[in-house]
Amino acid sequence: MTIHKHAPDIVVGRLPVYLRALSAMQAAGKHVTSSQELADWLGISSAQIRKDLSHFGEFGKQGTGYSVAMLQERLRHILHLDREWPVVVVGMGNIGNAIAHYTGFERRGFRVVGVFDNDPSKIGARIGAFVVQDTASLISFVREHDIRHAMLAVPAEHAQSVADMLIEGGVVAILNYAPINLVVPPHVRVEYIDPVAHLQKMTYYIS
Amino acid sequence: MTIHKHAPDIVVGRLPVYLRALSAMQAAGKHVTSSQELADWLGISSAQIRKDLSHFGEFGKQGTGYSVAMLQERLRHILHLDREWPVVVVGMGNIGNAIAHYTGFERRGFRVVGVFDNDPSKIGARIGAFVVQDTASLISFVREHDIRHAMLAVPAEHAQSVADMLIEGGVVAILNYAPINLVVPPHVRVEYIDPVAHLQKMTYYIS
DNA sequence: TAGATTGTTAATCGATTAACAATC
DNA sequence: TAGATTGTTAATCGATTAACAATC
Structure with missing residues (x-):
């Protein structure tokens, strides 16, 4: 070994x-x-x-x-970027929407391959190049497509349970947009995107 | 002193x-x-x-x-969050759009008070609660409203010149969504939001 | 009082910087 | 060759952790 x-x-x-x-x-x-x-x-x-x-x-x-x-x-x-990694996006609110339309991934090693939401009024709708899938099929989707990366853009109160599903399906890298800390097993990495936290930090130095 | x-x-x-x-x-x-x-x-x-x-x-x-x-x-x-700070958003693409619709600011100390773009087809349009203003009026707007915070969501090639305008108007805290490093005077703070950089970092640990 | 938890000190650990021999 | 810049070592600096007296 x-x-x-x-x-x-x-x-x-x-x-x-x-x-x-x-x-x-x-x-x-x-x-x-x-x-x-x-x-x-x-x-x-x-x-x-x-x-x-x-x-x-x-x-x-x-x-x-x-x-x-x-x-x-x-x-x-x-960084293992000499291949293209598939990524899923969960949560099709404002942020998920922006992610689904963003074209900057391919150039830098990633490709969004599926977008998910649990809202019946969104499931089946087209967003950018994607048809929104039901979060109920999330685990099997990431498992079948061997997906390791996910971007999490659901409301804070659902973030942990969706993270658990992603991990069950084999995801090991989660980019979390919900302003809440996730508890995950040691082999899983989480990074946080919290714009307001950055604004708050900078505000310390003002006046 | x-x-x-x-x-x-x-x-x-x-x-x-x-x-x-x-x-x-x-x-x-x-x-x-x-x-x-x-x-x-x-x-x-x-x-x-x-x-x-x-x-x-x-x-x-x-x-x-x-x-x-x-x-x-x-x-x-x-953190000086016992007051509400006004913020401007520049760049009404996907990301700027999501920011303009995001409702999580007020609760945490900030309020978006103006959104800007330089695209004539966007200027004057409504986005969420805002009417898109011409970037040409950015400097006077931030100066007149005493604005210290900005979120920058323009294409990478325009980020530096817009940052210069913001700073000229008195902004001292810039949250930059463009994947490019800004050069600013020492009294100005910049924080970066680059989701792909986070994905890339996590990918180092995979397999 | 007994138990719990703070605030702080000192020790450890790790990251950054300075300096320079190696070498293109 | 002379000048420039790397890769690395050792020194410095700063952050984290462990431990515990103070005290609610």
Whole structure:
């Protein structure tokens, strides 16, 4: 059995940020960059970038820096983004709707393959490219399609029970838009999107 | 001149999370809680909660714990949420639309007071309770209404120039939905909402 | 009072930064 | 070669945890 030592979580969380910056650089026509240039771009230190990357290997050339295309490719590989992952969305309110219409997933490694709601007036309706399915069929759907990722946009009071269903079907990565903390087994990851929490945090520093 | 020493940023960022948990507890009819109960709820250590709170004062009773209502009130005060803050939304695509329809702001200290876009086919249209205004009038609007908060939901290529306008009008807290890093002066805070980055981070741990 | 839980101190742990030899 | 920048080490800095006296 292979013992696989993960990099620190806080480092892993910065890799998508680096990827985002590299995409912007590529769009700007840059072919080569340096830890210093990336650092200026992101407002962090160049040492941190080099240290972070050193957890995964050596990707640069002394005196020259990094190939933008190559570093992107390597980071995508590290994050397992060198394939496309199917994702389901549960909850077709405002937020679920916006997600179902959002076109930015494919380019970055994901594809929404199904959207769900438990409201009879929504089930069967078209939203964007999708027909809304009944949440009652959620477990079998994620199981049959081998889905690991879900975006959860149901009201707070239903978030935990829907999360339980997703996990039963095999989902291990949940992006939770409901402003409530989920309790999940250790093999499941949850990340939270709570815009108001960000506004509240920034407000501490005002006046 | 008063020298005001801020608590660590990482601690400030957890206060909204505590506030969220306390709201859930209040909704569940709890009147009193403890650092241990909050910790279990959130999946962190009770020592961290007590240490975090100790940056701001003493809010509990030995042997008893914390009054849910009182701790909420104190945290709201610390975060300057004991008033309602006006917010503008710029960019009326999918995401801006969802934000304009979202009803969860008021309860947590914010009120959307204006929505903007630069697309002539959208300007003047009703979206939720709002009439879409021309981005050309953004600077004067935020200045006249003394607005400090903005949510930025324009395409990535326009995010920086709109941010510059917001800042010129006096905005100091920007919640950026565009997957691009903004460069801003030191008195301005930016937080990022990038759902795909969260999905990418979680994907590192899969398989 | 006895039991429970706070607020705080000190120890531990981990992350960031500075510095530089290696080398393209 | 000379200049630039990496990858890495060691030092610093900061955050988390454990432990417990204080006290409700």
